[in-house]
Amino acid sequence: MAKERYNWSGEPWQEAEPLECVMMVPETEDAATFTFRAPSGAWFDYQPGQFITLDLPVPGGAVQRTYTLSSSPSRPQSISVTVEAQKDSIGTRWMLDHLRPGMRLRAWGPSGVFSFLRHRAKKHLFISAGSGITPMMSMATWAWDEGVMPDIVLINAARRPSDIIFHRRLEEFARRVPGLRLRFTIEEPDPFGSWSGYTGRLSQAMLGLMAPDYLEREVFCCGPAPFMQAVRDMLVGLGFDMAHYHQEDFDTPIRTEADVPVHDDPAPEEGARAEVVFAASGKSVPCAETDTILAVARSAGLSIPHGCTFGICGTCKTRKLSGEVHMVHNGGISDDEITEGWILACCSHPLGRVEVEA
Structure with missing residues (x-):
């Protein structure tokens, strides 16, 4: 019919x-x-x-x-x-x-140009948040239908398990095709529900657990702009070759290769000089952009309380008074705190002259 x-x-x-x-x-x-x-x-x-x-x-x-x-x-x-x-x-x-x-x-x-068929690779890493999972679903379905075992790690961040779009369909794919590995992280579980997966904001530490061989993968990312910025910061901080990074921007659809923006994200440069001013002591310490605020403080004999030293515990939180830093943390600080000017000294690198409260 x-x-x-x-x-x-x-x-x-x-x-x-x-x-x-x-x-x-x-x-x-x-x-x-x-x-x-x-x-x-x-x-x-x-x-x-x-x-x-x-x-x-x-x-x-x-x-x-x-x-x-x-x-x-x-x-x-x-x-x-x-x-x-x-x-x-x-x-x-x-x-x-x-x-x-x-x-x-x-x-x-x-x-559009956001497709893994344009960037053939042996291994792919799909990273998405919310409805950013839609192009990943399209590519995962193609990989399923192609009949060749893929090597795809698919990461999706959502507010709750019930907000994960295509959750059951993707799990059905993954049960039949071991080359598709699913990794979900949520902000909070559903009421009266259980969750045994990852919980919390996607971080460098989490990424390393989800896809240990991420440096070898072609990365495709889609989601809200702040999420994609955080993913780029993570990958840059981990030494990923950003020539193998691709993203889809819902706000500005990209129709041709000529429209693909160049993401000139600020990051510490080898050999670039910087300066950290510690307001509490009045000390001004010259340093390299690749140094962390915590390392600069310790070299000057200043004490900033700290614990984990890689952005999880939040013990080294201090307020930035001026300047810019490159900070890639692992959950030890909230977005609201960052907006208010707080940084984690252990994972913040000065970009030029920076003044901190410590």
């Missing part, structure tokens, strides 16, 4: 033809997957990890929104997007509340 309804044309889908929503599947409390087909029976040609732009008829006038495809081109008769509403969502909120099977939308694409 489906064949008669869609009358498969054997032709690839063209943007001039609207897409028809044929299925909506709830994923979490605020996320759902919408599946589309071409009424003509056309099939879809794209790369796993690419995105599509939808024209959404919201009240007050149509808006265009881009969504990464969570489906795989290895299953070409339909495409799917998995959307998650945020507090200020307009288009996505409309989709969750109003888009239903039978409705048709204008669409453009697929587009």
